[in-house]
Amino acid sequence: MPVLSILFALFVMGIFLTVFFMEPGRGIRFALSRTLEAYGEMLSWPFGNLYGFYETLNKMIPLAFVGLGLCIAYRMRIWNIGGEGQLYMGAFAATWGALFLFNDLQSPLLMACLVISMGAVFGAIWGLIPAVMKAFAKTDEIVVTLMLNYVAIFWVDYLVYGRWRDPAGFGFPLTAEYPAAARLPRIFDGNVQIGLVFVVVLAVFLEYVYRRTSWGQKSALIGDNIQAAIYAGVNIKLFTILALLASGAIAGAGGAVQMMGAQHRLQPGFSPGYGYTAIIIAWLGKLNPIGVVVVAILFGGLLVGNEQLQMFYRVPIALVYVFQGLVLFSLLGGEAISRYRIRFHKRGDE
Amino acid sequence: MLEMKDIAKSFPGVKAVDDVSFVLKSGEVHTLLGENGAGKTTLMNILFGIYRQDSGEILIDGKHVKISSPHNAIAHGIGMVQQHFTLVPSFTVAENTVLGLRELGVFPRTGRVERRIRELGDTYGLKVDPDARAWTLSVGEKQRVEILKILYTGAKILILDEPTAVLVPHETRALFDALRKMKEADTSVVFISHKLDEVMQISDRITVLRKGLAVDTVDKKATTKAALAKMMVGRDLLVDVPRTDVETGSKILEVKNLRVNDDRGLTAVNDISFTVRAGEVLGIAGVEGNGQRELAECIxxxxxxxxxxxxxxxxxxxxxxxxxxxxxxxxxxxxxRKGMAISPNLSVEENLFAKNYATQSVPSHPLLSNRTGVSTASRKLVRDFSIVTPSEKTRAKYLSGGNIQKVVLARELSSSPKAVIAAQPTRGLDVGAMEFVYKTLLEQKKKGAAVLLLAGDLDELFRLADRVAVIYGGKLVGYASPDSSNREKIGLMMSGASGAGDEA
Incomplete structure (x- = not known):
């Protein structure tokens, strides 16, 4: 089904692209061949070329972090839509640590531990707020987490446009660069940030948690039938809070890793909606940690492929967003349709 | 007038109905008898357009019809009262009656509807106040409204899916009187049941289903309860489980002046006190919705x-x-059972050990589950409780009602509890599964557990309980000894008639 969905998205996008490539005086064959060529480029670079694939991996890291965090909540049917905000809070806290609190530290290891913990703590706080409100006041976590996204994004905007703006940054809304000790090492000849290792370790760890621990069993119980969980004596309030806390902490740590490993400075809009794309990734990965990593790689590749389209085929960013929208739409639509059985009746056969 | 020919319907993994033919004459009460999962409800859901048959055809007055939806079924003069009522609580009886009918219009004029409901009510002895809001009605009244809804459409075929399951004895009698009057008016009734006594009282003809197959269609006059029972289960019934008298021990479960609210914040349990001793079964008789659920959940x-x-x-x-x-x-x-006792998408094994983290009946570390221990133990439970399942890794929702209940029993009773609360433990189960429940509960009693049994079925209470208390409107209205001679008395107490019971 997902394959069909992607083909459908490619087909529809093909129509858009063909129209885009049409030039006066040239036939539709020309536009079609340009479209096919562009598709070839879009697939071969992120997945068929080593350096392209490195880029894919780099893009996948923040997606996977947030996606893994969201899984924890979604498995218990707690709808955390706040991955984006939790990611931003993590990035904010990391920057605070790296530039202002621990900037004199020389040990990269200690620095990494401290800064990533800061990110995790602030991401966790961003999860704790809706969790406590849900557990004790029965507020809807969807609304609260969604709204907190804006708080986090604008908070970061405020800092980078204001207090934290780099005096040596020619007036751009950026913080200063992280000190050398606050940069994570890179792997694969410096092509991929080490966050990849963290993601894989985290996914394996979560897989273990779900398969073998009492936490995993209880969260499965809560997710499947909350009445049965209450009946089995599971403390729902505690689990609600812990789930959102862990969910936020992982997204926050993801934000910190993204800062330390890739960006080295805080800037507005550093995330092109990773936190929202991660929602889809979590579902397409069937809330299964390893599955999330695999789907995140595909989506990372999609992002990289889209950049190719933009750079080499001058496809406007708007069309790129159309394409991403189409992919999500057809994947979700495909999921929904596959739950039905389609049958044809002869006319008048009622 | 109605004929269903060679109807077959499969669900993933099960043949629910297998080439069943069924003929309904006009003006007869035709019972579909069978254990749960025999295909009675499925067959009727096909007739009512909820499901579509895989093969086979339906004829009304000799003409082929395709019934594609309940709406379509009503157009063909077929109406069905489901086991779960479908009234809108905040609407009046009249509004509920015309709900979904074309004539409701934009501005419902219910005056005419109310008159018609009164007429129908008088004709069939189904009296309800058309102005009453549905949520204020008792279960019996709600059922009357469901039937009136169908009669209102002018249906000539009425399907009742286990209508007596929710009724007390005198309400059942009233229902049967109404059914007899409908018969006189040439309305045909399909009566789904597995209670032999009632079937013998009301039916003209009886079709017995077993495991999706039609065993036979017989005339009531030409058959007996025992013969029907044999057709139903395919073997002789264990008619009576011998009641073992056990020396009762110390007070195990004690409830004092309990007052509990329901989900709407209304008092559901009102000042209830009782004691259950070791080796004793206290039965609490009552029509559902009189505070049993809240009482059990509170304890x-x-x-x-x-x-x-x-x-x-x-x-x-x-x-x-x-x-x-x-x-x-x-x-x-x-x-x-399905809403609380099990998690439908988790495996049988996970359901069997959902409480293991607390009971540690198979010692298991919270950070590293004891997989081999748990699966060995679950295989043993599946065997000991004769749970029919393809494997212990099968999702619980694929099991039949009886086997789901066995999973629950296995989990709840294998840990040698001191006290057991059993709320409607046999509801919706077939005879075989019922027997099993009785046997296991009596075993618990023998082992010295205190058992609190909440049930509506008097036969069940008489069979299991050492003492019977009756709950009505959230209060214990009296005690009676579990004896068939007390049947009417307990029935009256269950329906709220005051002063019927002995104070104890």
């Missing part, structure tokens, strides 16, 4: 009492969380 710890105390083995557990109560030896077989 088990899922609902906080407003007032009163609960003791187990002399220890006050009123404020103890569920997990602790489970560890103290309290077991609960909830009435809402």
């Amino acid at each position: 088990y710890g899922m609902r906080k009492p407003l007032n009163g105390k609960v003791f187990i083995d002399g220890q006050d557990i009123t404020r103890t969380p569920v997990r602790k109560r489970v560890q103290l030896g309290l077991s609960f077989i909830p009435q809402d």
